[in-house]
Amino acid sequence: MSRLDSMASRIALMIGVSIVILLGLAALTMDHLVDAEMEQRFDASLLAQARATSALVELGPDGLDMDELQRMPSHLLLGDTRALYQIQCDDGQELSSDPAPIYVPRGWQEGADSAPAFADIDSGSAQQRAVWFAFRPAAARRATGAQRAPVPECRMLLMLPRTQLDNILFAIDGILLITPMLALIVALLISPLLVRKGLQPLSTLAEYMRDVGPQAPRERLPQSRTRELAPLTQRFNEVLARMDEGMQRERRFASALAHETRTRLAELRTLVDVERSYPSGRSLSEVLADASTIGGELENTVSSLLLLTRLEAGIEKLECERVDLSALIVEQLKSLQDVLQQRNVRVDVQAHASGVFLDSDASLLRIIVVNLLRNAAVYAPEGACIEIAWGNCCMQVINAAPELDADEVAHLGRRHWRKHSADNEGHAGLGLNLSVAAARALNLQLTFTLDGSQRLHAMLRWTS
Structure with a gap:
């Protein structure tokens, strides 16, 4: 060394x-x-x-x-x-x-x-x-x-x-020659002591940094009163904050992955054990189709968690383009026709402006729209009506939510929170959480409110 x-x-x-x-x-x-x-x-x-x-x-x-x-x-x-x-x-x-x-x-x-x-x-x-x-x-x-x-x-x-x-x-030349030499000798002898004394704040900072580590993830360096060290301390604390955020995201990802996949892995294991112990008489293709459905749900869960982690970390690269919001809503409603028909849910579309275009990332905007519509289609009571309206400055999805109260509305968009499990349609339970993260990445405002008629209003606002 x-x-x-x-x-x-x-x-x-x-x-x-x-x-x-x-x-x-x-x-x-x-x-x-x-x-x-x-x-x-x-x-x-x-x-x-x-x-x-x-x-x-x-x-x-x-x-x-x-x-x-x-x-x-x-x-x-x-x-x-x-x-x-x-x-x-x-x-x-x-x-x-x-x-x-x-x-x-x-x-x-x-x-x-x-x-x-x-x-x-x-x-x-x-x-x-x-x-x-x-x-x-x-x-x-x-x-x-x-x-x-x-x-x-x-x-x-x-x-x-x-x-x-x-x-x-x-004699004068000798004096003028010897004086700088003596000054150099004195400077070389005294300067290290003075410099070490002046660099004492660095040693103090090093002692503070000794306590920063995985054992104390939220530990921060105290604000330095030395002008030269104050920016360094601030930047280091910012790095520590980002590292803590990254560690928290990793913990949330691992926890969410275990939480979201536990049920489906149990379903897959139960399916195999039941077929081995008590054969149902179904064909192999039908059993494999059920296993494939569970595998698709697992894949959807992992993909959603990865996307959510990237959005929260701010590393999802945005590619802005001109997006036709009306066409996007119509397209997503068509993809939900099976769910709507199965639950006998009607859709009331109210477009207050024709040809609404947004300069946004199409994939993230699609995630927001499809999850808002899917959440309304899955959780609205059977036979209910979903109202969808949009204009130049906002989009609103309204559905009846008789079982929700004001306190529960405040939890919408948080991880792991669901009023009901949504096993049908391979729902991973991360839709609203993804929508909130995507809206934050696109600098849009997404809010949830409950009116006096017990209807849930999901409002997406943007700058016109």
Whole structure:
């Protein structure tokens, strides 16, 4: 048996992966923003130092006076960091740090103007950050107006190592890398516990489901207060209800089958035993005809029970078509002529509309009509009159029922209930029950009432 997957582990893993992805994207974004901000601040500091250095360059009586700049240490404004600079003027004068920069941006002298330009220079041992721009040196304070020479345009290049900046950026990168890893470890350790705690309603539901089974068929799950489990609980209870209905139908079918076939099986056995013990002298064909009649009644009973079970389960497939109700009633009356003549029962037909058509399932509608007519023909007193009327919205069968009372009318259409046994004509005793089930399947309304003249009214209504 393979090891079952853990929902808590899967959720925890997905949470961990999601945290890593989100923190990874956040770390990359933060790294980009921090790098840009740090480099911008570094460039601003570099430019401020370059402009401060250029402000120390003066134009003296003999040209550029660089003594004050040369007296300044090369790590001006940078602590222990050594700065490299180079100044070139249009009159050919130059000034550079000691040592002078070896690696400089290509063509920086020609492209220099008042707007500063920046570039990274690879000096071999360390990365350098360079800034260059054009400026005009100030006149020396000790120079007189008559002695002032034209002020040439100069260009300055200042370079600083990026070592400290790169170290800071590397440390930030490490922090931004380690943080998601620590978050992943913490998430993987804590998430299973939190997820199992969050999935506790599932465990509770599983404990409730333990009590649901054949030993407690009507047991239902309590309504869950968890929003995600409420639909599951509702659907499961609906499934349990349908299963209970199916089990009840099976029990009713088995009970009805035993109830309805017991008498006819006894008749068949009695017929065989009597013929064997006390031969009646009838021919074999006559005895077999009686056995065939009993077998036909058994077949009719089983078929009726199966159809009734399918109707109650809602699995009988309906095939709607246009049905002529008048023709259907006339056809069924013809099939009952033998019963009507044998019991001397008259039929009074009252059609209030010609050509009544229904969009319905013909076979189920036929079951309703034939059972209503057969019930009236079999149970009406001998010599009585049956009234049959139909119109655009209903059909009614009326017959005298002197032995019925109001309480007994309420039982009509229920299984196993019969005022009298109807052994003649192979009646299985399920007619009205089948009619009620078929009417329910066709969305028709079938009712039974008893009027003051002790007449039974079977009313079938539909939407016109």
